[in-house]
Amino acid sequence: MNTSRRPSVANWLLRRFVGGPMRESLIGDIDEQFARGRSASWYWRQVMPAILCGFKGDLGERPFAVIGAVVFSSALAVVWVTLTTSFYGVIWEWLNPSIGNSYLAFEFLVPFGGGTCLLWCLFAAFAGRVSARCTDGNRAVLIGVLVTHAAWSLWLTRGFWLYLEFTASVSARLWVPNYLWAAMCLIGMPISTVIGFFWGTEGSDRGIATKPSPS
Amino acid sequence: MPRREFIGGFELLVLLALIRLGDDAYGVTIADTIEQSSGREVALGSVYITLARLAAKGFVTSRTGEPTAERGGRAKTYFRITAKGLREARRARQTLTALWAGVPQLQRGPA
Numbered sequence: 556m557n558t559s560r561r562p563s564v565a566n567w568l569l570r571r572f573v574g575g576p577m578r579e580s581l582i583g584d585i586d587e588q589f590a591r592g593r594s595a596s597w598y599w600r601q602v603m604p605a606i607l608c609g610f611k612g613d614l615g616e617r618p619f620a621v622i623g624a625v626v627f628s629s630a631l632a633v634v635w636v637t638l639t640t641s642f643y644g645v646i647w648e649w650l651n652p653s654i655g656n657s658y659l660a661f662e663f664l665v666p667f668g669g670g671t672c673l674l675w676c677l678f679a680a681f682a683g684r685v686s687a688r689c690t691d692g693n694r695a696v697l698i699g700v701l702v703t704h705a706a707w708s709l710w711l712t713r714g715f716w717l718y719l720e721f722t723a724s725v726s727a728r729l730w731v732p733n734y735l736w737a738a739m740c741l742i743g744m745p746i747s748t749v750i751g752f753f754w755g756t757e758g759s760d761r762g763i764a765t766k767p768s769p770s
Numbered sequence: 771m772p773r774r775e776f777i778g779g780f781e782l783l784v785l786l787a788l789i790r791l792g793d794d795a796y797g798v799t800i801a802d803t804i805e806q807s808s809g810r811e812v813a814l815g816s817v818y819i820t821l822a823r824l825a826a827k828g829f830v831t832s833r834t835g836e837p838t839a840e841r842g843g844r845a846k847t848y849f850r851i852t853a854k855g856l857r858e859a860r861r862a863r864q865t866l867t868a869l870w871a872g873v874p875q876l877q878r879g880p881a
Contacts, residue, residue, distance in 0.1 A: 577818050579845060580847035583844030583846065586841050587838075600811070601814055601815060605814065606815070611819060611822070615822075
């Protein structure tokens with residue numbers, strides 16, 4: 556009997572990201588093997604195949620839900636980007652006559668950039684929650700939405716990463732907050748998606764979809 | 771020639787483990803049987819992916835067993851080979867035996 560504790564991060568990943576119709580049996584089997592004396596590194600080695608197994612199961616169960624979630628997330632992202640771009644345009648026009656087209660004007664936009672990142676994370680959490688509610692916590696949907704959001708946040712922050720040298724040369728006061736917010740957008744988006752998704756799955760844990768045992 | 775499902779190497783190992791284990795075949799025992807025979811570690815996720823594929827081909831069936839405290843109250847899923855699966859395992863054996871026969875490199879002796 557193994558009395559040591561399961562690696563907490565691996566345990567969290569297993570319980571949160573493994574889906575599919577065999578979810579309960581698979582996690583139960585891994586726990587049983589670990590209780591019989593398997594090592595912590597063995598437990599870690601079970602995580603990725605288990606997540607992959609759950610992903611395949613969930614994808615096979617609801618392939619159109621995964622496609623729908625990816626399309627829905629992308630459509631929301633397009634709307635969001637269009638709205639924030641217009642918003643930036645209005646602010647820029649409003650600032651320009653008073654302080655001119657200068658770095659100072661650009662610096663005024665920096666706090667708006669931070670605010671946009673925060674709102675972007677809130678949007679990601681919302682999209683994650685809606686996806687979870689509509690698909691009964693299908694983990695393949697989560698992974699689909701996660702990849703979509705990661706791609707969108709990379710696209711949105713491309714200016715920061717592509718013109719890294721230029722932005723750094725403009726002003727030291729600018730690049731620190733800029734990169735901080737760009738990084739926040741990149742890291743915050745997927746985290747917000749995951750938080751929103753699990754918020755949406757609360758109270759609806761998925762069961763085993765196999766035939767009941769004959770009594 | 772009629773079209774039929776072929777089974778892969780790991781699928782065959784899982785089928786053979788199911789035949790050996792009979793009514794006691796679930797994730798842990800299947801993985802243990804394969805590990806003891808092959809001497810290689812087997813990920814439970816890989817076993818379940820293979821079982822799902824075999825079930826889709828109609829080679830195995832499953833039923834839910836009893837939950838135990840050791841498993842955190844989670845029920846086991848027992849698997850059993852079907853008649854179709856058994857036929858496929860026999861066919862695979864015939865195919866392998868036919869390919870094995872008459873090849874000097876595969877006879878006993880140093881590699």
